[in-house]
Amino acid sequence: MTITTSSPQNISVLLFLSSVFFLFISICIAGATPRLSAIGIAHVEYILSSISCFLASTSAGYYEEFFYTQTLDHFNYRPESYETFQQKYVINFKNWGGADDGAPIFVYLGGEAEIDEDPGFLCDNAPQFKALIVSIEHRYYGESIPFGSREEAYQNASTLGYLNSAQALADYAEIIISLKKNLSADSSPVIVFGGSYAGMLASWLRLKYPHIAHGALASSAPVLYFDDNVAPKNGYWSIVSKNYLETSKFCYNVIKQSWSVIDSIASRENGLAILSKKFKTCYPLSKSSDLKRYLHSIYAKSAQYDSPPEYPVTVICNAIVGAPTESDYLSRLQLGVAAFKGKKNCYDMRRGEGKHGWYWQMVMPIGIGHEEVKDTMFKESPFDLKNFSSFCQSRYNVTPRPHWILNEYGGKQHSKPHLSWLLTART
Numbered sequence: 001m002t003i004t005t006s007s008p009q010n011i012s013v014l015l016f017l018s019s020v021f022f023l024f025i026s027i028c029i030a031g032a033t034p035r036l037s038a039i040g041i042a043h044v045e046y047i048l049s050s051i052s053c054f055l056a057s058t059s060a061g062y063y064e065e066f067f068y069t070q071t072l073d074h075f076n077y078r079p080e081s082y083e084t085f086q087q088k089y090v091i092n093f094k095n096w097g098g099a100d101d102g103a104p105i106f107v108y109l110g111g112e113a114e115i116d117e118d119p120g121f122l123c124d125n126a127p128q129f130k131a132l133i134v135s136i137e138h139r140y141y142g143e144s145i146p147f148g149s150r151e152e153a154y155q156n157a158s159t160l161g162y163l164n165s166a167q168a169l170a171d172y173a174e175i176i177i178s179l180k181k182n183l184s185a186d187s188s189p190v191i192v193f194g195g196s197y198a199g200m201l202a203s204w205l206r207l208k209y210p211h212i213a214h215g216a217l218a219s220s221a222p223v224l225y226f227d228d229n230v231a232p233k234n235g236y237w238s239i240v241s242k243n244y245l246e247t248s249k250f251c252y253n254v255i256k257q258s259w260s261v262i263d264s265i266a267s268r269e270n271g272l273a274i275l276s277k278k279f280k281t282c283y284p285l286s287k288s289s290d291l292k293r294y295l296h297s298i299y300a301k302s303a304q305y306d307s308p309p310e311y312p313v314t315v316i317c318n319a320i321v322g323a324p325t326e327s328d329y330l331s332r333l334q335l336g337v338a339a340f341k342g343k344k345n346c347y348d349m350r351r352g353e354g355k356h357g358w359y360w361q362m363v364m365p366i367g368i369g370h371e372e373v374k375d376t377m378f379k380e381s382p383f384d385l386k387n388f389s390s391f392c393q394s395r396y397n398v399t400p401r402p403h404w405i406l407n408e409y410g411g412k413q414h415s416k417p418h419l420s421w422l423l424t425a426r427t
């Protein structure tokens with residue numbers, strides 16, 4: 001596993017814990033956990049243990065790339081809504097049983113990253129179901145950028161306003177319908193798949209467009225995490241902590257105690273300079289919260305993607321535990337950072353520039369502000385809605401609507417009655 005480290009660090013709070021999170025399954029076929037899409041800004045690429053079907057099929061000519069002329073704004077009739085952009089999708093025809101046999105279409109929904117041309121889980125299962133595999137890129141990511149360029153598209157709220165889950169679902173609906181028509185595949189059922197944010201999209205697509213998505217498999221999709229009453233009090237940060245505790249109690253304790261060490265140094269007259277030097281920051285720290293946010297994000301990412309062959313939590317803890325015996329807490333942490341990020345001349349801990357769409361998309365913040373952090377290795381909840389709101393204000397001049405997602409897609413109300421409805425759909 002390689003971890004791209006160029007991304008901003010301040011959104012760790014909204015990284016979802018991949019494998020231990022809600023496995024919200026709304027599905028009509030049997031299945032195991034699909035491979036997860038990258039979540040948050042941390043783009044994690046998995047080293048494939050086997051040759052993927054798309055890679056394997058490229059040479060054999062099974063893999064094809066397309067662009068669909070997509071409508072910018074599906075939901076009103078203002079002239080600018082009719083602008084279009086090119087949305088990328090790829091198809092693997094290799095296993096498809098064909099329209100005449102009504103063979104299914106598996107659609108892998110893009111999340112907040114460039115298109116995944118290798119949805120391994122779908123590839124693994126396509127032969128058995130004789131399924132067509134389609135992977136669609138999410139608007140504003142990869143090559144599917146409106147307004148002609150990334151710079152334009154990400155300019156400000158006027159252009160970013162079209163980046164939201166409802167528009168993305170409508171994009172997917174439109175492409176699926178058009179594709180079925182072009183393939184004369186009217187009788188082919190469509191099963192949508194996704195993990196994490198894209199997993200939420202999969203379940204929401206099934207809810208909002210049941211005539212298009214006949215089934216959905218949503219993996220690690222925290223659809224209930226928007227709801228104050230349902231989201232677990234001991235959620236994300238507890239599980240991150242547990243992962244560390246199980247890896248090494250010593251490592252866990254060093255981290256747990258380091259927060260007050262950081263605070264106490266920061267409160268000294270030249271404390272920030274000491275911390276900057278200790279942690280080799282590229283720019284002098286102007287507040288200790290930047291350092292703490294950076295560390296939070298490293299612990300979150302390492303735990304969220306704590307998979308073989310690298311096991312980043314183990315990598316970090318080995319560095320913390322294996323430090324020379326006389327090392328103090330902060331030196332140990334620094335070694336942990338270096339082990340995770342790689343040895344660098346300096347580490348950039350400034351809050352990111354927000355060029356990535358996920359910043360904007362978090363205007364729909366996931367409700368984890370109320371999470372408790374007692375019995376964890378964290379001192380305070382790294383997510384604070386008020387603070388986050390002021391961040392959105394200062395960066396985009398918009399205020400989050402934290403509960404809109406619940407109005408739009410339902411929260412705990414949809415989970416029970418609709419889940420059974422989802423399960424009984426189309427047999």
Ligand SMILES: *[C@@H]1O[C@H](CO)[C@@H](O)[C@H](O)[C@H]1NC(C)=O
Nearest residue numbers: 155156157158159160396397
């Ligand atoms: C975004 O930028 C464009 C071009 O500079 C400008 O016309 C528009 O008013 C801006 N919108 C906002 C919300 O600032």
Ligand SMILES: *[C@@H]1O[C@H](CO)[C@@H](O)[C@H](O)[C@H]1NC(C)=O
Nearest residue numbers: 066067068069175178179182
């Ligand atoms: C279906 O065919 C039309 C006409 O050629 C084309 O414009 C459209 O992009 C195709 N749809 C898809 C999803 O490829």
Ligand SMILES: *[C@@H]1O[C@H](CO)[C@@H](O)[C@H](O)[C@H]1NC(C)=O
Nearest residue numbers: 287289386387388390391394
């Ligand atoms: C968020 O909180 C931190 C630490 O309390 C503070 O330094 C920062 O200025 C706050 N950010 C915003 C946007 O309010």
